[in-house]
Amino acid sequence: MKLTSKGRYAVMALVDLARFDSINPVSLRDISLRQGISLDYLEQIFSKLKKDQIVKSIRGTQGGYVLSKKPNEIKLTNIFHAVDEKVKTVQCKKDSKKGCNGKATKCVTHNLWDELENHINSFFEKKSLEDLLKSSTENRI
Amino acid sequence: MKLTSKGRYAVMALVDLARFDSINPVSLRDISLRQGISLDYLEQIFSKLKKDQIVKSIRGTQGGYVLSKKPNEIKLTNIFHAVDEKVKTVQCKKDSKKGCNGKATKCVTHNLWDELENHINSFFEKKSLEDLLKSSTENRI
DNA sequence: ACTATACTTGACCATTTTAGTCAAGTATGT
DNA sequence: ACATACTTGACTAAAATGGTCAAGTATAGT
Numbered sequence: 001m002k003l004t005s006k007g008r009y010a011v012m013a014l015v016d017l018a019r020f021d022s023i024n025p026v027s028l029r030d031i032s033l034r035q036g037i038s039l040d041y042l043e044q045i046f047s048k049l050k051k052d053q054i055v056k057s058i059r060g061t062q063g064g065y066v067l068s069k070k071p072n073e074i075k076l077t078n079i080f081h082a083v084d085e086k087v088k089t090v091q092c093k094k095d096s097k098k099g100c101n102g103k104a105t106k107c108v109t110h111n112l113w114d115e116l117e118n119h120i121n122s123f124f125e126k127k128s129l130e131d132l133l134k135s136s137t138e139n140r141i
Numbered sequence: 142m143k144l145t146s147k148g149r150y151a152v153m154a155l156v157d158l159a160r161f162d163s164i165n166p167v168s169l170r171d172i173s174l175r176q177g178i179s180l181d182y183l184e185q186i187f188s189k190l191k192k193d194q195i196v197k198s199i200r201g202t203q204g205g206y207v208l209s210k211k212p213n214e215i216k217l218t219n220i221f222h223a224v225d226e227k228v229k230t231v232q233c234k235k236d237s238k239k240g241c242n243g244k245a246t247k248c249v250t251h252n253l254w255d256e257l258e259n260h261i262n263s264f265f266e267k268k269s270l271e272d273l274l275k276s277s278t279e280n281r282i
Numbered sequence: 283a284c285t286a287t288a289c290t291t292g293a294c295c296a297t298t299t300t301a302g303t304c305a306a307g308t309a310t311g312t
Numbered sequence: 313a314c315a316t317a318c319t320t321g322a323c324t325a326a327a328a329t330g331g332t333c334a335a336g337t338a339t340a341g342t
Contacts (some may be wrong), residue, residue: 008250015249041302060310061316107275108156109149119264134251182331202287202337
């Protein structure tokens with residue numbers, strides 16, 4: 001099981017954004033420099049975040065991105081969903097008329113992954129951007 | 142985030158094994174046929190399970206594998222650990238003297254993954270092979 | 283002792299996913 | 313007009329995944 005860095009970057013970038021948001025739109029270039037994430041990659045990520053209305057873009061000279069909602073309204077689950085970071089349960093083929101793996105019975109792990117998925121999602125649903133914002137300022141050196 | 146099928150196969154195979162264990166050692170060939178998992182791949186997996194003393198091998202004509210412990214003593218966490226299925230947190234480079242990503246500060250996601258990891262592991266530590274065994278017989282068609 | 287069965291080990295490989303890069307735009311504030 | 317910044321889409325090197333293939337070794341039963 002693993003978490004990809006796309007999800008991690010999205011979270012890092014949004015925390016960065018939330019921190020500077022209040023004053024002006026934040027350009028991806030600034031985020032790129034501050035967080036050490038490739039600008040090209042950030043563009044991909046923010047395009048998805050925008051599609052899910054987590055951020056808004058503002059064009060023009062002093063443009064950039066701003067959050068669409070307040071930090072406490074943005075849950076991790078929203079962020080991960082936006083960038084297609086999901087809990088894949090490596091499920092059995094669902095197409096067949098028979099059970100899992102072409103057997104007559106439901107495979108023994110079938111319910112297990114469902115339970116696990118719920119368990120993980122409950123974690124992501126509880127954590128908001130605001131929570132991260134707090135702990136990140138605590139950790140500042 | 143995803144779970145690989147190696148972990149899923151390991152769980153499926155062990156539940157199968159646990160179900161027939163009481164009578165005789167179970168050959169990988171039987172498990173392969175019943176669960177629809179490639180024999181060659183099962184060999185790889187069981188080699189790891191054996192190294193972590195989750196199963197014992199019995200050679201010879203009527204040989205096969207048996208569980209090393211009782212089903213309620215085998216937790217999912219043990220199984221996943223054995224087959225190298227782990228929660229990868231896609232962490233920041235740890236080598237540098239500075240903080241994450243060469244920045245002066247700890248990156249904001251640093252603690253987050255730690256928390257998540259604990260959350261997931263607590264799930265795996267609770268579930269034993271016996272639990273799965275029960276629910277698998279309930280689901281039989 | 284022989285042999286079939288079953289475990290053991292290690293090299294190898296095709297496909298998919300990841301983590302980006304590159305290029306060519308379009309929109310807008312000043 | 314023009315610099316800045318967002319937008320879109322094609323492309324790709326490297327790693328992980330999900331296996332296969334080959335060549336053994338050990339042992340129970342006859």
